[in-house]
Amino acid sequence: MEALLDLMRAAGDRITTSRRLLAGALLDRQGPITAEELCSLVQAQAPDISISTIYRNLEELARLEIVEHSHLGHGSAVYQLTSSAQAHLVCDGCGKTLVAPKELFEDLARQAAARYGFTVDPRHFAIQGYCQDCQTSGAPS
Ligand SMILES: [Zn+2]
Numbered sequence: 295m296e297a298l299l300d301l302m303r304a305a306g307d308r309i310t311t312s313r314r315l316l317a318g319a320l321l322d323r324q325g326p327i328t329a330e331e332l333c334s335l336v337q338a339q340a341p342d343i344s345i346s347t348i349y350r351n352l353e354e355l356a357r358l359e360i361v362e363h364s365h366l367g368h369g370s371a372v373y374q375l376t377s378s379a380q381a382h383l384v385c386d387g388c389g390k391t392l393v394a395p396k397e398l399f400e401d402l403a404r405q406a407a408a409r410y411g412f413t414v415d416p417r418h419f420a421i422q423g424y425c426q427d428c429q430t431s432g433a434p435s
């Protein structure tokens with residue numbers, strides 16, 4: 295927590311109550327979380343803080359590269375701490391989300407760079423497909 299606040303201070307950020315609570319909620323979650331969920335966690339401790347304050351703070355933390363957003367499916371964007379952000383595989387059948395280790399994208403990243411000079415960002419969008427359980431129960435493959 296202190297490390298995160300130090301990072302925010304170093305970036306010239308003012309540590310307000312809402313930012314401190316927001317950082318705490320992101321750290322506790324240790325995974326992707328929507329702005330709405332973050333808002334209710336923060337409001338449990340400070341009911342006056344509005345969703346627009348949460349969005350403004352998330353934007354600011356994203357600008358400082360402390361937080362990043364990604365899209366796991368058709369719903370709201372989710373936020374995670376950049377220091378621990380991971381890529382995800384999401385099942386179109388049951389909605390299950392799996393963490394995708396970095397190694398999974400190494401070949402793709404290497405080839406995209408070598409052939410097209412393109413830098414792959416596997417974390418911004420999840421890879422969609424079907425999990426093992428859904429395949430065995432007859433979803434399209
Ligand atoms: Zn986006």
Ligand SMILES: [Zn+2]
Binds near residue numbers: 385387389424427428
């Ligand atoms: Zn599934």
